Amino acid sequence: xxxxxxxxxxxxxxxxxxxxxxxxxxxxxxxxxxxxxxxxxxxxxxxxxxxxxxxxxxxxxxxxxxxxxxxxxxxxxxxxxxxxxxxxxxxxxxxxxxxxxxxxxxxxxxxxxxxxxxxxxxxxxxxxxxxxxxxxxxxxxxxxxxxxxxxxxxxxxxxxxxxxxxxxxxxxxxxxxxxxxxxxxxxxxxxxxxxxxxxxxxxxxxxxxxxxxxxxxxxxxxxxxxxxxxxxxxxxxxxxxxxxxxxxxxxxxxxxxxxxxxxxxxxxxxxxxxxxxxxxxxxxxxxxxxxxxxxxxxxxxxxxxxxxxxxxxxxxxxxxxxxxxxxxxxxxxxxxxxxxxxxxxxxx
Numbered sequence: 266x267x268x269x270x271x272x273x274x275x276x277x278x279x280x281x282x283x284x285x286x287x288x289x290x291x292x293x294x295x296x297x298x299x300x301x302x303x304x305x306x307x308x309x310x311x312x313x314x315x316x317x318x319x320x321x322x323x324x325x326x327x328x329x330x331x332x333x334x335x336x337x338x339x340x341x342x343x344x345x346x347x348x349x350x351x352x353x354x355x356x357x358x359x360x361x362x363x364x365x366x367x368x369x370x371x372x373x374x375x376x377x378x379x380x381x382x383x384x385x386x387x388x389x390x391x392x393x394x395x396x397x398x399x400x401x402x403x404x405x406x407x408x409x410x411x412x413x414x415x416x417x418x419x420x421x422x423x424x425x426x427x428x429x430x431x432x433x434x435x436x437x438x439x440x441x442x443x444x445x446x447x448x449x450x451x452x453x454x455x456x457x458x459x460x461x462x463x464x465x466x467x468x469x470x471x472x473x474x475x476x477x478x479x480x481x482x483x484x485x486x487x488x489x490x491x492x493x494x495x496x497x498x499x500x501x502x503x504x505x506x507x508x509x510x511x512x513x514x515x516x517x518x519x520x521x522x523x524x525x526x527x528x529x530x531x532x533x534x535x536x537x538x539x540x541x542x543x544x545x546x547x548x549x550x551x552x553x554x555x556x557x558x559x560x561x562x563x564x565x566x567x568x569x570x571x572x573x574x575x576x577x578x579x580x581x582x583x584x585x586x587x588x589x590x591x592x593x594x595x596x597x598x599x600x601x602x603x604x605x606x607x608x609x610x611x612x613x
Contacts, residue, residue: 301386308392315383315401318408319469321376323367325585327595330363331602331613339613368419373412374426380409381429396464403460407471407479410453413446414483422446422512442511444518447487454480468586474537475583481530487515488523496520534582541566541577 304310326332334341334348341348341363350362366372383405390398416423424438425445441449458476466472471479490496492514498505510516515523542558549555557572564570565584566577587595594601603609 305386305390306392308394308397311387311390311392311401312397315404318376318380318383318405321367321372321408321412322585323365324594325367326365327598328365329594329601329610329612330365332365334613341613342611368415370416370420373416376412377409377426378429380405380412381426384409385429399460400464403457403464404470406453406457406460407476410450410457410476410479414450414479417443417446417450417483418486425449440512443492443514447483450483451480469584471583474534477530477534477537478582481527481534484523484527484530488520488527493520538582539579541580
């Protein structure tokens with residue numbers, strides 16, 4: 266009997282000790298997830314988060330569905346993708362037909378949100394590497410500007426989202442004017458260029474020059490006839506009948522000033538990079554050398570084939586690069602478009 270009582274007491278004491286040591290045994294850190302607080306306290310984890318921001322680029326234009334099939338250059342042979350809706354002119358707000366993922370409205374705003382998360386948290390990140398922190402901030406700023414510029418050039422002015430929305434918030438936001446969108450993008454391009462200046466970047470990550478180039482592109486669009494509403498309305502009955510022209514361009518203002526901004530932005534890019542063979546003062550007399558120069562530029566210096574100068578990579582200010590081992594769409598042009606008889610898809 267005494268032995269039985271001792272056993273019970275021993276179990277009670279053991280249970281008490283274990284309970285006292287494991288009061289928080291239900292507060293477990295998920296092994297398959299990284300807490301937000303840990304992400305911004307660790308340089309590699311912060312970099313991994315920023316790496317994910319690039320997903321919005323998709324295949325960089327090398328999709329199975331080629332944009333040439335929106336014209337008379339090719340026909341997309343697989344039914345059900347919505348090309349006919351665009352080509353027949355029957356698209357409408359509820360059915361816009363086919364659109365590549367790297368410019369679809371929803372996709373771009375889904376890509377903008379994580380850039381805001383990164384830009385909000387990185388300034389207060391606690392990992393001890395200020396160079397990495399600034400570089401990641403610059404990348405996030407650039408991608409925020411890039412995704413917003415995709416919305417601008419395909420849809421006109423969109424809602425300016427500059428905050429991280431949480432649950433149970435009012436998500437409705439009016440579309441901002443074309444001018445406000447341009448100003449917002451330019452601001453983030455300037456900030457990205459400042460953060461990225463002097464940073465060593467891997468291929469595929471934006472440089473300070475890439476940020477300046479994106480700024481120059483946006484300002485060039487902004488200065489064009491298409492986005493000067495008095496000019497565009499005079500040339501297009503569709504634009505003339507649009508109820509909110511301020512979403513499509515400038516309804517007033519000095520065009521010369523906008524062209525000057527575009528010119529200065531482009532000049533800043535030219536001054537910031539050497540480019541490829543920009544030091545030539547006359548046409549190359551040697552045809553073989555001229556041919557090599559041309560092919561090298563066309564291949565962006567990236568081909569390992571004969572007669573390609575690798576230094577032509579300097580022409581690519583920012584590129585979407587593909588890794589053979591990943592089997593990404595950018596390496597499947599032959600599969601997408603080759604003849605069916607050779608086990609390809611004959612898509613376009």
